[in-house]
Amino acid sequence: MPLRRRFTPEARTDVHRCLVCEIREHSVCNGIDDTELAILAQASKRLTLPPGTAMIEEGTPALSFFNVTSGTVKLFKSLPDGRRQITGFADVGHFLGLTTAKTYSFGAETVDTVQVCRFLRPQLETLLTDYPQFERRLLDEVTDELAEAQEQMLLLGRKxxxxxxxxxxxxxxxxxxxxxxxxxxxxxxxxxxxxxxxxxxxxxxxxxxxxxxxxxxxxxxxxxxxxxxxxxxxxxxxxxxxxxxxxx
Structure with missing residues (x-):
């Protein structure tokens, strides 16, 4: 059982942000119950990114992970000569950056104004260790991504x-x-x-x-x-x- 901690007034404001978040029940954050929201709030930082922002660069160290709370992000793979293929679009509730490797295997760029909650790798690993339900929600996310990839292969190959x-x-x-x-x-x-x-x-x-x-x-x-x-x-x-x- 994780230890309860004391938080500053600023942290309490972040807790309220998590509590009233409209997409929480549809995202990985649903793996943390209301009584432990302070832990979730402390582990993440809210960011607003303008259109065209490079959120993730393929091949760079995978140090941050993002929960999309507003807007749309395009995902893509690149070739050394600069050509690239868009592989998907991540909308509200998607969790981006998941990888067991040390570097990102894809790139991500905002399509419109996007709001995300960013988790750094050490903070995310702590959540995974302390909250098994959070880990299960991430597994669900990975499973959904696999299903989407299979649908995309069918679309490109046969439709x-x-x-x-x-x-x-x-x-x-x-x-x-x-x-x-x-x-x-x-x-x-x-x-x-x-x-x-x-x-x-x-x-x-x-x-x-x-x-x-x-x-x-x-x-x-x-x-x-x-x-x-x-x-x-x-x-x-x-x-x-x-x-x-x-x-x-």
């Missing part, structure tokens, strides 16, 4: 352009609010990244992504919004497209 775009829009769909009573039609799609990034992630050209989105609009599967976003009009059809069950 058509329409299936890739449909799969991406489904994955980026914002869940309805509790007042929506489970309705999914009309849900917005979160697309803070550029079309260039989307095309890179899907292994397509920008022109193919644009043509496919335009076709889905004509077919009334999706529609545009006033702020250049996307709203899903038929989740059922989008799911059929993503799984290769649509014959159009």
């Amino acid at each position: 058509t352009a329409r299936e890739r775009v449909a799969s991406f829009l489904l994955n980026r769909m914002i869940p309805p609010a509790p007042s929506g009573q489970g309705k999914t039609e009309g849900c917005l799609v979160s697309l803070p990244m550029t079309r260039v990034d989307i095309a890179d992630y899907l292994g397509l050209t920008i022109e193919t992504v644009s043509r496919t989105i335009s076709a889905l609009r004509r077919e009334q599967t999706i529609t545009g919004t006033d702020n250049h976003g996307i709203r899903v009009l038929s989740v059922t059809r989008l799911r059929d497209l993503a799984s290769g069950q649509d014959s159009r």
